[in-house]
Amino acid sequence: DVKVTQSSRYLVKRTGEKVFLECVQDMDHENMFWYRQDPGLGLRLIYFSYDVKMKEKGDIPEGYSVSREKKERFSLILESASTNQTSMYLCASRPTDVGQTQYFGPGTRLLVL
């Protein structure tokens, strides 16, 4: 079974802090994604990566950056956390073949105070 893990299930941070969310997948997938999920807004794509050191902006990249130094690891960085970044963050991975599903991690619920 594909396994996608995220570093924390719950996280509480203060406004202005730098926040790192880590995601690791064990299936050698080329593509990795970061989403946030908010009530009424659904899953929104923040960034994705199709290869090591490669990244593409999603629909809502503002206030976020990412890092992919190794194929299995994709990090989401909040440079200066703000209260409107309180959300559920979901990481996903998938292989390149067209039609392959994304596999999601369990999610990190982030609260910014």
Added chain:
Amino acid sequence: GQNIDQPTEMTATEGAIVQINCTYQTSGFNGLFWYQQHAGEAPTFLSYNVLDGLEEKGRFSSFLSRSKGYSYLLLKELQMKDSASYLCAVGSGGYQKVTFGTGTKLQVIP
């Protein structure tokens, strides 16, 4: 840009059939996915359609019409455990970006 529409909520009775619709507008379409998400959990894959027609998988079926930008998920013999959100997602572009609709929350009642 992309636009994906699906109903916000639906209610159906245990043992019945329910159809959840999804309409989309996108460029570079390369497939449509349906996911199930129980409250507090991550989405899990249900189906994938890239060609027009119906794909059946047990109690769940998914239909696609590319010319109409339309898909539906059909759930038969509903069970209480089917109460969940159902997410329609569209793949597009060379990097196979996947964009999600806001989801349909289905409540199955006895």
